[in-house]
Each structure stands twice: as C-alpha cells, then as structure tokens.
Amino acid sequence: VGTPPQNTTADFDTGSSDLVVPIDICQDDAGAACGGPVLTRADSSTFKISNSPFQIQYADQSGATGAIAEDTVTVAGLTVENQRFGAVNVEFGGFSRPGNNAGLLGLGFPANAASKQTPFFQNLAEQGKLASNLFSFFMTRNDLSGSELCLGCMDSTKFTGDMSFFPLDPTATNGTQLFWNIASDGVTVNNSTPTGSLAAIIDSGTSLIFVPTDVAKAVYSQIPGAQPSTDPQLQGFYTAPCDAIAAANVSFVFGGKSFNVDPADFNLGSVQNDPTTCVAGVGDSGANDGLSILGDEFMKNWYSVFDLGGERVGFAQAVQASA
Structure with missing residues (x-):
C-alpha cells in the first residue's frame, strides 16, 4: 500500500467487501499497538485521508474504526490507484489478535461495503486489469503454507x-x-x-x-x-x-x-x-x-x-x- 509501496498482510474475505488497513496510530481496545505491518502515512506520497468516518463489525464481534482514506494498493502485481479503504486507528474484539493478518481485504459485492466504496477486486475488473473477471481459492489442510x-x-x-x-x-x-x-x-x-x-x-x-x-x-x-x-x-x-x-x-x-x-x-x-x-x-x-x-x-x-x-x-x- 502506498507510494513507495509498504508491505502489509490481509485476510482475503469473500464474506465482506471492505479493504481495512491499520495505520501507524492504530491501537486495540486495550490501548496496545495494533499487530502486523501497519501503513505509515507520512511515508506514502499518495496517501489521502478524508473526514468521513469508517466503522465495521464482523460476525465474530471483532471490528475496527477510523476514517475513509485512499492510496495506491497492489496485490500480486495488480494495482488500483486511488483505492478507497478504511484507515483504521482503533481495532476491537480481537481483530488484531496474535497470528491474525494485519488487515482484511473484502472480496464481496459493493452493496455490502460498510464504507460505501468500490471493493478492490471490483475496481480491478472494471479497469480491465484481469485476464478473467474471477478469482479462485485453494486452501491447504493442516499446513500454514501452500494456500x-x-x-x-x-x-x-x-x-x-x-x-x-x-x-x-x-x-x-x-x-x-x-x-x-x-x-x-x-x-x-x-x-x-x-x-x-x-x-x-x-x-x-x-x-x-x-x-x-x-x-x-x-x-x-x-x-x-x-x-x-x-x-x-x-x-x-x-x-x-x-x-x-x-x-x-x-x-x-x-x-x-x-x-x-x-x-x-x-x-x-x-x-x-x-x-x-x-x-x-x-x-x-x-x-x-x-x-x-x-x-x-x-x-x-x-x-x-x-x-x-x-x-x-x-x-x-x-x-x-x-x-
């Protein structure tokens, strides 16, 4: 995320639609720094944050709050400029529990986006950046690698x-x-x-x-x-x-x-x-x-x-x- 790119990690979730990225001031509900690689705002020349609030809560009662921001986002060499996302300054309910990815990239449909912003994959498709407008999952069993x-x-x-x-x-x-x-x-x-x-x-x-x-x-x-x-x-x-x-x-x-x-x-x-x-x-x-x-x-x-x-x-x- 950002210019130059900063590496972070995300859970790729077909059950939600928002891109959620913790930023450098992010804390959990106990006041501890959020886990995982966070986005350092000052180090990205393309980062822009809005005054629009962002809040999301998932079925397991974890969630995050912050504001809508935009920046350049790249996954596996596929880039969307000015991708809007939830820039998170507070996580709660175990969103950043140890072992989790830092953020979350929703692969669901726009109507389900808490941010009311176009999801990353939808933007890739609309901008003609995919060989086919689909994605697929392979998940390993009893192995942390290989999925x-x-x-x-x-x-x-x-x-x-x-x-x-x-x-x-x-x-x-x-x-x-x-x-x-x-x-x-x-x-x-x-x-x-x-x-x-x-x-x-x-x-x-x-x-x-x-x-x-x-x-x-x-x-x-x-x-x-x-x-x-x-x-x-x-x-x-x-x-x-x-x-x-x-x-x-x-x-x-x-x-x-x-x-x-x-x-x-x-x-x-x-x-x-x-x-x-x-x-x-x-x-x-x-x-x-x-x-x-x-x-x-x-x-x-x-x-x-x-x-x-x-x-x-x-x-x-x-x-x-x-x-």
Missing part, C-alpha cells in the same frame, strides 16, 4: 476433474447481491434425502460451517449420540461419539450434485477430559433464516472459483482432499 488466491485465474494444478458452476442467487438477501451465495438443495448425511432449500454463502473469512437451527437438528438427528454441547464456549455446536462423527458423510447439494465435507475437517477434535466424545464441525447459526455459511472447513475439500463476470461460483475437487 493460494489466484486473482483473474484458476490454477489447474490445484484441482482434479471438471469444474461445476452454480449461478449466484440473491433472493435470500432481498434481491441484492451482498455475498457469494448460491442456492443449495440442502444437506445430506450418508446420502440421505436433502434437508431442504438453503442459501449457501461461500465465505473464505469464516473458519467453519453454520446452518439454520432446523437444519442443524435434522443433520444431527442422523448421527447416533449427537447432542447440543453444554459447554458455553461451544455454543451452537454439537458433540457425538468420535466414531459416529468419523462415520458421517456430510454433504451439501447444489444442482442435484453432492459436495462433501471431508471427515478430517468435520471432526473438530475431542472434548476436554473425554477422548471418546468429539465436536462436530457444522454449527447451529441460531436462526431459521434459510442462510448457511460454508467457510474454510468446506473450501479445503473443494477448489472454489468466484466468477464475477459469469455471476457464478464453481467447485472442483481440491488436489489434497485427504488429511
């Missing part, structure tokens, strides 16, 4: 078989495209009848999977011994005998085709003090709004393509589909 975001491209070395595409469906958000959501026929367990229609948000910024309350109940009624966790820290999640979780083939159905959650990802591990009982990886969202969120737990098994030009999302089997 890949391909801007304007698909990496055919990271998936096998044909890519299956499904059209975006904004009906669940009142006809406005906020997220990368597609229509799903529902969830199956061991090839059961699908639970029923869902809007599935494909969200790289969410670690796990969340479904409406009625869907969660239907899923876990098919897994022997499953019950809602009584641990306050696992609110919304179910536990079950570890062998029952290992035997459950949980899939989401799109266009009549099943896409499973890898068993290695569906099992979140054993509960404290009981190695025979495990936590299952599909959480209850706490609502019956027909919206499900398919995060990294799903995307690790499926190379995922987000096609802005074609208004669709595609999946193909990721090359490292097993643990």
Whole structure:
C-alpha cells in the first residue's frame, strides 16, 4: 500500500467487501499497538485521508474504526490507484489478535461495503486489469503454507476433474447481491434425502460451517449420540461419539450434485477430559433464516472459483482432499 509501496498482510474475505488497513496510530481496545505491518502515512506520497468516518463489525464481534482514506494498493502485481479503504486507528474484539493478518481485504459485492466504496477486486475488473473477471481459492489442510488466491485465474494444478458452476442467487438477501451465495438443495448425511432449500454463502473469512437451527437438528438427528454441547464456549455446536462423527458423510447439494465435507475437517477434535466424545464441525447459526455459511472447513475439500463476470461460483475437487 502506498507510494513507495509498504508491505502489509490481509485476510482475503469473500464474506465482506471492505479493504481495512491499520495505520501507524492504530491501537486495540486495550490501548496496545495494533499487530502486523501497519501503513505509515507520512511515508506514502499518495496517501489521502478524508473526514468521513469508517466503522465495521464482523460476525465474530471483532471490528475496527477510523476514517475513509485512499492510496495506491497492489496485490500480486495488480494495482488500483486511488483505492478507497478504511484507515483504521482503533481495532476491537480481537481483530488484531496474535497470528491474525494485519488487515482484511473484502472480496464481496459493493452493496455490502460498510464504507460505501468500490471493493478492490471490483475496481480491478472494471479497469480491465484481469485476464478473467474471477478469482479462485485453494486452501491447504493442516499446513500454514501452500494456500493460494489466484486473482483473474484458476490454477489447474490445484484441482482434479471438471469444474461445476452454480449461478449466484440473491433472493435470500432481498434481491441484492451482498455475498457469494448460491442456492443449495440442502444437506445430506450418508446420502440421505436433502434437508431442504438453503442459501449457501461461500465465505473464505469464516473458519467453519453454520446452518439454520432446523437444519442443524435434522443433520444431527442422523448421527447416533449427537447432542447440543453444554459447554458455553461451544455454543451452537454439537458433540457425538468420535466414531459416529468419523462415520458421517456430510454433504451439501447444489444442482442435484453432492459436495462433501471431508471427515478430517468435520471432526473438530475431542472434548476436554473425554477422548471418546468429539465436536462436530457444522454449527447451529441460531436462526431459521434459510442462510448457511460454508467457510474454510468446506473450501479445503473443494477448489472454489468466484466468477464475477459469469455471476457464478464453481467447485472442483481440491488436489489434497485427504488429511
């Protein structure tokens, strides 16, 4: 970010739409300096800050405040000049907890931008700077390195078989495209009848999977011994005998085709003090709004393509589909 460029890090999040960059005066809600490489304003000749306030809060209750600014932004050699973003001077709720990236780059749609500014990827597309107006994700399993975001491209070395595409469906958000959501026929367990229609948000910024309350109940009624966790820290999640979780083939159905959650990802591990009982990886969202969120737990098994030009999302089997 800036002129000359200053390196920083960002979480690439399909579930939000704003570019969020901590600046050199940034502090967290405890008064400590924000983590990660921050943007030093005085060292960029193209940095401009406005009087317009910026505030964003995410589903995990973390967030940031500051002001709308603009500067030159480059990712993987692709540059947008005068890109507007949230220049952050306060982070809260663990936004900058250790191990996180310094900022966040939203890859969602303009209507979902808290800043009301055009997202970075949308600007790349509108300015004709991409080979194709799409991006794709490959996510590794149990490895901090090797994951890949391909801007304007698909990496055919990271998936096998044909890519299956499904059209975006904004009906669940009142006809406005906020997220990368597609229509799903529902969830199956061991090839059961699908639970029923869902809007599935494909969200790289969410670690796990969340479904409406009625869907969660239907899923876990098919897994022997499953019950809602009584641990306050696992609110919304179910536990079950570890062998029952290992035997459950949980899939989401799109266009009549099943896409499973890898068993290695569906099992979140054993509960404290009981190695025979495990936590299952599909959480209850706490609502019956027909919206499900398919995060990294799903995307690790499926190379995922987000096609802005074609208004669709595609999946193909990721090359490292097993643990």
